[in-house]
Amino acid sequence: MNEWRTIDSAPRDGTWIIIWDGTSVHQASYSERWHGWFDTYGLYEDPWEGNKSHPTHWMPLPAPPDARARTK
Numbered sequence: 001m002n003e004w005r006t007i008d009s010a011p012r013d014g015t016w017i018i019i020w021d022g023t024s025v026h027q028a029s030y031s032e033r034w035h036g037w038f039d040t041y042g043l044y045e046d047p048w049e050g051n052k053s054h055p056t057h058w059m060p061l062p063a064p065p066d067a068r069a070r071t072k
Contacts, residue, residue, distance in 0.1 A: 004057040019055035027061065 010017060012030045019028045019037060026039040037055055 004059050007055045007058055010055075010058040016061055017058045018061060020057040021053040021055045023053070026055075028055070 004020065007019070010019070010030065012032060014029050014031070016027055016029045019026050019039075028037045028039045030037055
């Protein structure tokens with residue numbers, strides 16, 4: 001099982017990960033262009049707006065289920 005890591009160690013190369021903001025979990029990736037985290041709905045953390053949530057921890061996405069297990 002993966003352990004939560006502090007957000008300062010999260011990948012900043014566009015890799016999709018799981019983030020935690022203190023109240024909820026999101027799937028997100030970091031955009032160097034916009035200097036912020038994006039979830040599946042758009043810009044999640046906006047560095048220029050103070051009212052957005054800021055992630056504190058992250059972990060890698062789990063591996064997808066094995067295709068053979070779904071056919072049984």
